[in-house]
Amino acid sequence: MELHVSARKQLGTFRLEADFTVDGSRTGVFGPSGSGKSTLLNLVAGLGVPDSGRISLGGETLFDSRSGVHVAPEHRRIGMIFQHAQLFPHLSVHSNLYYGYKRCHPAHRKIRPDAVIDVLQIGHLLKRGVANLSGGEKQRVAIGRAILSNPRLLLMDEPLSAIDASLKFQIIAYLKDTCAVFNIPYVFISHTLLEMRVMADRVLTVEDGCACRLVTAEDLARGATKDAGGYINLLRLASPARAGDVHAYQWGDRHLFIADTGEPPSTLFELPARDVILFKKHPEVISARNVFSATVVKTFDMGVRQGVELQCCSERLIAEVTKKAARQMEIREGAEVHAAIKALSFRPLG
Amino acid sequence: MLEFSPSDYSAILLSVRVAVSATLVSLPPAFAVAYAMTFKRFRGMLALDVLVNLPLTLPPVVIGYILLMLLGQNGWLGKWVLQPLGIQLIFTWKAAVIATAVVGFPLMVRAIRTSMEMIDRNLVYAARTLGAGWFDSIFTVIVPLSVRGLIAGSILMFARGLGEFGATIIVAGNIPGVTRTIPLAIYDYVSSPKGDAMAMALCLISVILSVAVLIVHEWISRRMTSRRA
Incomplete structure (x- = not known):
């Protein structure tokens, strides 16, 4: 699914300039904190409005400042997984999982809830409230909730940064498996090179508000060795x-x-x-x-x-x-x- | 043994009726104002903030007088909107409701805002990316998560409504059986000879109502806490 973004957004003194087209199913967005990665993702999801430019997904225009097109986030069918799971605290695990599924048009409901629950191994949590789940369990439910909304594209905004180091690779496995099993392309944000190499094939680098350079994950790893601890x-x-x-x-x-x-x-x-x-x-x-x-x-x-x-x-x-x-x-x-x-x-x- | 007169009973009932009505009437606008001030950035925010909180600092009598000038026969709302529609508000129990709602409004907005400010904006974003429209996200995320504030605000408004005196006496008057609420009745008894005992009795009713309201509030919040856990 081709994602094309050429957009500009001014936020106070910060300016984001994005110009790229990605066509892979495993795309990374890499850059230091505060470089504009999350702002970029919000523009793609429709949670923020660019000052000017154009955003399209699979040929469909989602935003175009010239023709005044701005598709609302709920109509874009772009799922999002946040840094903190952002589960609805007043709903049970079951209601959280089905929140997006219920709002998805029946024609688009291709992913079966029991299949997702199975892959993520959260069947035993369904009746519980979300307050007393562990960090890893919360993030698994959040993954399931996003996938069950049957998105065309899944955006992940540093979904691993709030998770214990020991659990990170467990969650990575769940993320990769579910996206592979249900064939959902994703854009993965991180400021960690290791996560980027494991999760993405092509990587968009964001620096000082400029999101324009696309490299392979391997080139990124080799290029980054000059200032880091080696390859x-x-x-x-x-x-x-x-x-x-x-x-x-x-x-x-x-x-x-x-x-x-x-x-x-x-x-x-x-x-x-x-x-x-x-x-x-x-x-x-x-x-x-x-x-x-x-x-x-x-x-x-x-x-x-x-x-x-x-x-x-x-x-x-x-x-x-x-x-x-x-x-x-x-x-x-x-x-x-x-x-x-x-x-x-x-x-x-x- | 003290005997309440029919007009005393009607004062008690009217007090409850005015307080309940003012609470129900204020809930939607108070929610809207709290929502706008918590989640939106717009021009004139400071002006709205000052306007909403003004009744907290103004003497109720002044509020009553402003309302009288607005809603009275020569007031611009009264003359141009209410009279052509055939609506008479001044010196009816509805005026008491309006006076109470205006005086209690800042308390209600503050209580709702307090609980709204604890809602993570990303929860609303999550709802939107999951396919919920703006209205949908308000009713399935923001309302349930600010329900504590809605309850606390309602309790504050109701309690304030039971005690409203200054603004009410100016816009609604003190007509027995029509606009005379408990505080007005107590004022009457105190200023008449031999009225002390009846004033005391009505004070006792006020205390009972207030304690009942606080117990209900405590009970609801405990139930909610135990359900969350």
Whole structure:
């Protein structure tokens, strides 16, 4: 579903300028706090009115200052998930869930309530009031409520920022699963790079009120390393098997050995690029549990360091070395190297 | 044993009737004014704020006199609107209702605003994105969430209405059986010889009514608290 926005909005001394067209089902909006992300989302939802410009979704004009079109938010069929769940405190979980569903035209009711309740695992909460739900439960009900209004597009305004770090990836899984199962495109706002990389393919960056630059999530991650703590590999791994004091995860057609943290096995891991050690020749004896040969696909500038994109069998991995080391090792495109990673370098996310 | 005269009984009934009517008449406009002052930004907000709160600081007698000038036979509302329609308000119980409503209006608006200001604006936004129109969101989100303020405001207005004296005596007069409410009846008894006992008895009725109102208020708010939990 194509979303086109070219709009301007002045709020006091703050000025938002947006000009972009996105056509993916997983779009991110990334930028620091106060950069205008929420203002932008409100304009798309119809909760705010641009000073001038045009907004259209799937070919339908939602706002056009020239022809005076402004479709009311309740007629846009654009759902919204807020930072705090914003459940109606005077209604039960059941009534909250059905609030949008009841107001949705029967012709548009394609998503069945019991299917949503099932995916979000909130069946046991239906009869309860919303006051004594936990943060994660509240956000799950809010996701269900938004999805049951059968939106054409779902806007998410930092839905994870008010949630405990330990629960974040659980909610991410619910968000991704429900949107995938019910085939709803979404726009996801965050100021956290990690959330952006997990949730979005294409990312709109917002800076100082300017929302015009579209990049891929991967490019965003590589570009952001100059001032942050370096590039971080995100690995999605499956089917762990116990191998002594470590877990062996399937990674492409080989295994990665990851230290047992005592927590239940995860599927998503962080691996800092600087923890990938490169060797010119195969190191015979080494304490790192993962050693494999790789081909350098590409090198890129990361400020004082050099980014090295490696092809390891069927998988890609980014390593980070100092420029001097890169010169000495003659790392260039096509070079054959050996990479070593300690089992302790992986950080499970959830 | 004291015996209430028929006109005493009618004073008690009239007091209750005036207070209830003034409360019901004021609820919709008080809700609208509280809503506008909480959720809207518009020109003349300060002027509206001052106008709404003026009866709180003006002496009731002054309010009564202003109403008399407005609604009386030569007042511009009385002359140009009420008389052509054949409506006579001054010196009827309806005038007492208007006087009471005007005097109690700021109390009611304040109580409703207090509970409205605690409503997160995003709840209204959530309702709108879920397909609720503006009216729908008002009745399904704002009204239920400001119900405490609506009740508190009604109680304040009702209690103020039971005691209204200054404005009422000017616009409605003190006609036994027609516009004489409890405070006016007490005033009459106090200023007549041997009226002390009857004045005391009517004071007692006032106390009973006020205590009953406070108990009802407490009971409703406790029920609401236990239902929320």
